[in-house]
Amino acid sequence: MKRLEVSLPGLKMKNPIMPASGCFGFGREYAGLYDLSVLGAAAIKAATVEARFGNPTPRVAETHSGMLNAIGLQNPGVDQIMEKELPFLKSYDLPIVANIAGSTEEDYCEVAEKMSSHPQVSVLELNISCPNVKEGGIQFGTDARTAAALTKRVKAVSSKPVYVKLSPNVANIAEMAIAVEEAGADGISMINTLLGMRIDLKTRKPILANKTGGLSGPAIKPVAIRMIHEVSQAVSIPIIGMGGVSCAEDVIEFMLAGASAVAVGTANFVDPFICPDIISQLPELLEKMNVSHIRELIGGSWRECEVPSLSR
Amino acid sequence: MKRLEVSLPGLKMKNPIMPASGCFGFGREYAGLYDLSVLGAAAIKAATVEARFGNPTPRVAETHSGMLNAIGLQNPGVDQIMEKELPFLKSYDLPIVANIAGSTEEDYCEVAEKMSSHPQVSVLELNISCPNVKEGGIQFGTDARTAAALTKRVKAVSSKPVYVKLSPNVANIAEMAIAVEEAGADGISMINTLLGMRIDLKTRKPILANKTGGLSGPAIKPVAIRMIHEVSQAVSIPIIGMGGVSCAEDVIEFMLAGASAVAVGTANFVDPFICPDIISQLPELLEKMNVSHIRELIGGSWRECEVPSLSR
Amino acid sequence: MKKELVEVVSQKEIARHIFELKVQGNVVNEMTSPGQFVHIRVTDTFQPLLRRPISICDVDLESRTLTMLYRKEGTGTALLSQKKEGEKIDLLGPLGNGFPLDELSQGQTALLVGGGIGVPPLYYLAKKLCSQGINVISVLGFQSGDDGFYSEKFAELGEAYVSTVDGSQGTKGFVTDVIKNKDLHYDLLYSCGPTVMLKALELQVPAANGFFSLEERMGCGIGACFACVCHVNGGLPSDYVKVCSDGPVFPIGEVVL
Amino acid sequence: MKKELVEVVSQKEIARHIFELKVQGNVVNEMTSPGQFVHIRVTDTFQPLLRRPISICDVDLESRTLTMLYRKEGTGTALLSQKKEGEKIDLLGPLGNGFPLDELSQGQTALLVGGGIGVPPLYYLAKKLCSQGINVISVLGFQSGDDGFYSEKFAELGEAYVSTVDGSQGTKGFVTDVIKNKDLHYDLLYSCGPTVMLKALELQVPAANGFFSLEERMGCGIGACFACVCHVNGGLPSDYVKVCSDGPVFPIGEVVL
Numbered sequence A, B: 001m002k003r004l005e006v007s008l009p010g011l012k013m014k015n016p017i018m019p020a021s022g023c024f025g026f027g028r029e030y031a032g033l034y035d036l037s038v039l040g041a042a043a044i045k046a047a048t049v050e051a052r053f054g055n056p057t058p059r060v061a062e063t064h065s066g067m068l069n070a071i072g073l074q075n076p077g078v079d080q081i082m083e084k085e086l087p088f089l090k091s092y093d094l095p096i097v098a099n100i101a102g103s104t105e106e107d108y109c110e111v112a113e114k115m116s117s118h119p120q121v122s123v124l125e126l127n128i129s130c131p132n133v134k135e136g137g138i139q140f141g142t143d144a145r146t147a148a149a150l151t152k153r154v155k156a157v158s159s160k161p162v163y164v165k166l167s168p169n170v171a172n173i174a175e176m177a178i179a180v181e182e183a184g185a186d187g188i189s190m191i192n193t194l195l196g197m198r199i200d201l202k203t204r205k206p207i208l209a210n211k212t213g214g215l216s217g218p219a220i221k222p223v224a225i226r227m228i229h230e231v232s233q234a235v236s237i238p239i240i241g242m243g244g245v246s247c248a249e250d251v252i253e254f255m256l257a258g259a260s261a262v263a264v265g266t267a268n269f270v271d272p273f274i275c276p277d278i279i280s281q282l283p284e285l286l287e288k289m290n291v292s293h294i295r296e297l298i299g300g301s302w303r304e305c306e307v308p309s310l311s312r
Numbered sequence C, D: 001m002k003k004e005l006v007e008v009v010s011q012k013e014i015a016r017h018i019f020e021l022k023v024q025g026n027v028v029n030e031m032t033s034p035g036q037f038v039h040i041r042v043t044d045t046f047q048p049l050l051r052r053p054i055s056i057c058d059v060d061l062e063s064r065t066l067t068m069l070y071r072k073e074g075t076g077t078a079l080l081s082q083k084k085e086g087e088k089i090d091l092l093g094p095l096g097n098g099f100p101l102d103e104l105s106q107g108q109t110a111l112l113v114g115g116g117i118g119v120p121p122l123y124y125l126a127k128k129l130c131s132q133g134i135n136v137i138s139v140l141g142f143q144s145g146d147d148g149f150y151s152e153k154f155a156e157l158g159e160a161y162v163s164t165v166d167g168s169q170g171t172k173g174f175v176t177d178v179i180k181n182k183d184l185h186y187d188l189l190y191s192c193g194p195t196v197m198l199k200a201l202e203l204q205v206p207a208a209n210g211f212f213s214l215e216e217r218m219g220c221g222i223g224a225c226f227a228c229v230c231h232v233n234g235g236l237p238s239d240y241v242k243v244c245s246d247g248p249v250f251p252i253g254e255v256v257l
């Protein structure tokens, strides 16, 4: 199984697969379905300083090959998460990516400082791209200077590597990535959801109580691939890629685009066993592609490299 | 059929449906399939000053509920279009939306001046959002000041109303819309395609020769709806809405979001009869929704208005 | 909880747009609690993307057969209605917590109130309660006679009343009208149906003891995505329950409707 | 050109991943020109979204039956391969321009060279030419014997040779090896297959007279989207032809391969 191992700052992963933040809760539910230790890592639901209920329901709506969500960062607050949720995951051999959010820089820093001090947390994922909250979230994620400033402050208080999670709702994603790299980010997570809406013909109002929501799932995969392809050539820190991944082939596509690890979000709802299934299918796929180690694929779509002629 | 009529600057339409630019060529092919006079209007393929071949092939790739294209504004040039293509459409009762593009402001102005002088052209659609060309296109479409400056110059030389076609690849679409409205735009067309990419696992390279392409089709509908909902509340000029429309219900959803007319793009490839089919289905749908005139729906998702209780 | 490709045993339209679907599989062995639901993937493409929650309506453990009743509404249920005998369906379940069965003793009376497509889970409940010697009174509300189903089946298990909005079957009006008009008495109330109906029930008998089964749009169906939360009566603003994993059945009054 | 829901008459796998699909419909009456293609919608959802271009392989005007041969490759053809007798398929066609049939007179010889899934349109062509009294020599190239199909059917119409890359059937090597080794002579060349094969043919007999059928990724399939263009030999850089509506058949040498 060594052939699937990948190493990113703060993350030594058995394989490049992790569930994406917000699609895995704090792991309890999936722990009832399979052994979490098979995962490369796991990103847990966003933590904020205070406990949050989030947005009113309905919070999800379906779209063509995708879904909208407007959860609104519901979570029991950073203290509860550290005390009540993380200990449950202790029995697994599972690096934890702690997703953090807030309304102000101070909020983010408080959560970052606390979370990064937790021995079970491997790295932080700075969520500057949640489209579903009025304050914080996406406003930090659409302006490069604001994002860089926040990254710098969070880095200063964090004792663990910091991955910045970028929003796709920008004109120039590379500019955002370069800004947070220069501000000290150890890695990049991308992409968060695209802002979207659906309207109900019967009520004539948006389906989501929050009106807009974040679009995720296979529908957004081409946008994710494009952005990762661009950003991986613009920065030298590694990328955790995500956005519509739903099979082993998608994982390869993301790594060829430039991702060093891959997160699976919405697909967990379609098939709760998707992560272990993908992990177990990867070796065979590598075999078929004549790839001895999955690392070789990273950035393969733009790196000059030999493609074994067998697999052309 | 009066119940489907809509009126926009320069466009008196029998119904709100038009094929979208680039998905209808110059009408010849569809004219072989149905009577083009049933259409509310038709947007023809982008015109540039010079004849263009566009990008190398492959130029299309399929995605989940969508497709990527990187045609690259292939067209025979504005003069040829006016001399050879437009006359063919003369026999139809069909307002023509002439999509115009260019690499420089001067190019745009030249095409705008010529095209708007053509008696068959009802309005111009200023394409500042083509993601598939190196110069022009999207660069004008992601910066509000540049877009406004171009709009002003084009308006100055154009003898017909000008609709500005916005790119969804921006952080703040309302800002773009307001900028072009202030610069004199008579209407807005939205959305053009989202920038995307797919990678071929066999060659390990992007499927499209141009690497990136524009994502269209049902996959992007929620993004289009969200943006139209936002922009229609931010400006007072009308919107031609598009992005994934593929059935009569979608048309209603776009109009409720705030569109005054609706363009159908990719769906023409899936079903070449989609435009006349939608048009013929609309009256029954309005009946079911208890709507006496389609105009009543425009902006219905955010306007305070009575929803007939029957249709709740 | 299991994920299994179960086999379609039969499918038929038993009322206007109402389908009765029977499937067979080992996972059915786990379906002992009425009020639980299953989460169904209706296609192997991503269109539609999400699973569809459908209640357990009846279970035959011996033949490992699950009966579901559903209304053909949108894309998902339309696709489901096309599944034919012998085809496989990807089913996840049983999910959530069902109706408690130990709150009544033999000889006591349960009132089961179902509205529209909220009726199905009550059937398995009625059977279970009957088998425990509990008297079951059922009140089923539909839009019209054409939309009604299973009333004879409920009648086999005890007193059963029907109300229809247009009066084409049973009492004209709502389930609350039946309860009032027939002056029904009971020890425990079980109900499933549209939120408006549950609210009306709460208003009619503010002190009623019993359980409501709720509906909410779902993502994961297993408690991981926070899509299906409700506020808790008398709790903090940040307190919540998840319909999918804490519910869908809750004690009356616990959850803000 | 028509859009019609045609009915599946039969579907069978005739070689490894190669399916023979027969459909029936009125639109078949228009399919008189070999080399034309149809554009097929394999699902009524949007997954996959685009139609799939498939060549006309054979036509029986009397029974209004169209035969197609296709290789199960990706999502679209996989779904197509699941269509069963009696099911309907949304078909648009016939599209494009086929092989000219009036370039040869009775007694002259046509060489038909097909590679892999380029073979199908040549079969209808061979039949048409034969019926006009033209001698047909066919050379069919496949990866291996397991991938080969229809060679006996071509043999019924004239001399027929097979080449396989692994030598498991016929000549080991490529179609060009057959033409050289057997020293084949002909008046006109018709070919359809991978671009590398067409290029090799062009190199082998630079002065060859005849027609190539090309493949390109398509959007609309009817000439409206500019997805499928090719450069024109000796034309301006902005000159082009569309494979879907100007082709797929072009005189050898006209188009930049």
Ligand SMILES: Cc1cc2nc3c(=O)[nH]c(=O)nc-3n(C[C@H](O)[C@H](O)[C@H](O)COP(=O)(O)OP(=O)(O)OC[C@H]3O[C@@H](n4cnc5c(N)ncnc54)[C@H](O)[C@@H]3O)c2cc1C
Binding pocket: A061, A062, C037, C048, C050, C051, C052, C053, C054, C055, C056, C068, C069, C070, C071, C072, C073, C074, C075, C076, C077, C078, C117, C120, C121, C214, C215, C216, C217, C218, C248
């Ligand atoms: C716990 C539970 C049990 C249920 N049991 C039954 C049952 O036994 N029989 C039955 O007919 N229906 C039942 N429903 C409702 C059923 O899930 C919806 O009717 C169904 O999901 C509609 O899917 P669709 O594709 O037809 O509609 P669409 O409108 O295409 O669905 C779009 C999206 O909205 C969701 N959605 C739409 N309506 C509802 C709804 N009422 N509740 C929750 N999500 C919805 C869908 O799941 C999907 O994600 C139950 C719902 C829940 C939550």
Ligand SMILES: Cc1cc2nc3c(=O)[nH]c(=O)nc-3n(C[C@H](O)[C@H](O)[C@H](O)COP(=O)(O)OP(=O)(O)OC[C@H]3O[C@@H](n4cnc5c(N)ncnc54)[C@H](O)[C@@H]3O)c2cc1C
Binding pocket: B061, B062, D037, D048, D050, D051, D052, D053, D054, D055, D056, D068, D069, D070, D071, D072, D073, D074, D075, D076, D077, D078, D117, D120, D121, D214, D215, D216, D217, D218, D248
């Ligand atoms: C004029 C013409 C005639 C053809 N005739 C035949 C035939 O008779 N039998 C046969 O087996 N195949 C034929 N093909 C090729 C056939 O269209 C593709 O194999 C098929 O579209 C692949 O679809 P898929 O869903 O299996 O693959 P996917 O990889 O899922 O397809 C993805 C997208 O790429 C396109 N695509 C993939 N491969 C090709 C290709 N080789 N050519 C054009 N588009 C492609 C698909 O249409 C689709 O839009 C023909 C192609 C053309 C252009």
Ligand SMILES: Cc1cc2nc3c(=O)[nH]c(=O)nc-3n(C[C@H](O)[C@H](O)[C@H](O)COP(=O)(O)O)c2cc1C
Binding pocket: A020, A021, A022, A023, A045, A046, A069, A071, A073, A099, A127, A130, A165, A191, A192, A193, A215, A216, A217, A218, A220, A242, A243, A244, A245, A263, A264, A265, A266, A267, C219, C225
């Ligand atoms: C229901 C839901 C909740 C989410 N919550 C979070 C979150 O709390 N923090 C975060 O950074 N991203 C969150 N996301 C975004 C995902 O982590 C991921 O970036 C996005 O969904 C794209 O991946 P996918 O298409 O595989 O789902 C959420 C997504 C969904 C669907």
Ligand SMILES: Cc1cc2nc3c(=O)[nH]c(=O)nc-3n(C[C@H](O)[C@H](O)[C@H](O)COP(=O)(O)O)c2cc1C
Binding pocket: B020, B021, B022, B023, B045, B046, B069, B071, B073, B099, B127, B130, B165, B191, B192, B193, B215, B216, B217, B218, B220, B242, B243, B244, B245, B263, B264, B265, B266, B267, D219, D225
């Ligand atoms: C093949 C293709 C070519 C296009 N060419 C143009 C163009 O020339 N000018 C333009 O403004 N938009 C062009 N577009 C964008 C469409 O007009 C439309 O804005 C977009 O596709 C979204 O609508 P849809 O999802 O209905 O296709 C093109 C789209 C496609 C798919």
Ligand code: FES
Binding pocket: C217, C218, C219, C220, C221, C222, C223, C224, C225, C226, C227, C228, C229, C242, C243, C244, C245
């Ligand atoms: S549906 Fe995901 S938590 Fe209930």
Ligand code: FES
Binding pocket: D217, D218, D219, D220, D221, D222, D223, D224, D225, D226, D227, D228, D229, D242, D243, D244, D245
């Ligand atoms: S496929 Fe659209 S022009 Fe040929």
